[in-house]
Amino acid sequence: MDNDSLQQATSACDPEMRRVLEDLLSRDEDITARAVARLHPQIKAASSITRSKERSRMLAQYQERQAEFRRWRGRPGKLSGDAAASALADRDVRIAELESQVALLTASHVAMIRAVGELGGFSKWAQFYESYSGSRDQLAQLGALPEATVESLPQRRPK
Secondary structure, three states, rough: OOOOHHHHHHHHHHHHHHHHHHHHHHHHHOOOOHHHHHOOOOOOOOOOHHHHHHHHHHHHHHHHHHHHHHHHOOOOOOOOOHHHHHHHHHHHHHHHHHHHHHHHHHHHHHHHHHHHHOOHHHHHHHHOOOOOOHHHHHHHHHOOOOOOOOOOOOOOOOO
16 A cells, blocks of 8 residues: 555544654654554553554554665664664674675685686686676676786697
8 A cells, every 4th residue: 555545544544543653653663552552642552453453454554664664774763872883883894794705705716717727627617607798797897807918829830
């Protein structure tokens, strides 16, 4: 259900509940039946929401919207300054780990290609990747393909 139809269905059912849900959503407070009941002027118990099909459906829709917003923002909910700094530090550590892994994989890939080339199998490797030109381009962008100058070998004289 899109935003317009959600608001129309909600307004018809209980405009005050819609206002409470929108308020919780805008403040990024957890949307629960208990939180709505606490802020709603007429509803006093969470069960008044959960027992009503329409109110329960409306609550679930707003909970899904909140979950989607939180996924989009990439944070689990309202974070304090310390928690946000900690989450940012954790992400920085993760990024550094991933960059290290990419560097290791790139180096090992280059070494593998060189070894295959020295053994005379580079043409087979190139033939394998022929149908994977996009992969080859990405490997080149990562610097994972060795660069070498090709020198011509002297012609053998027939015996």
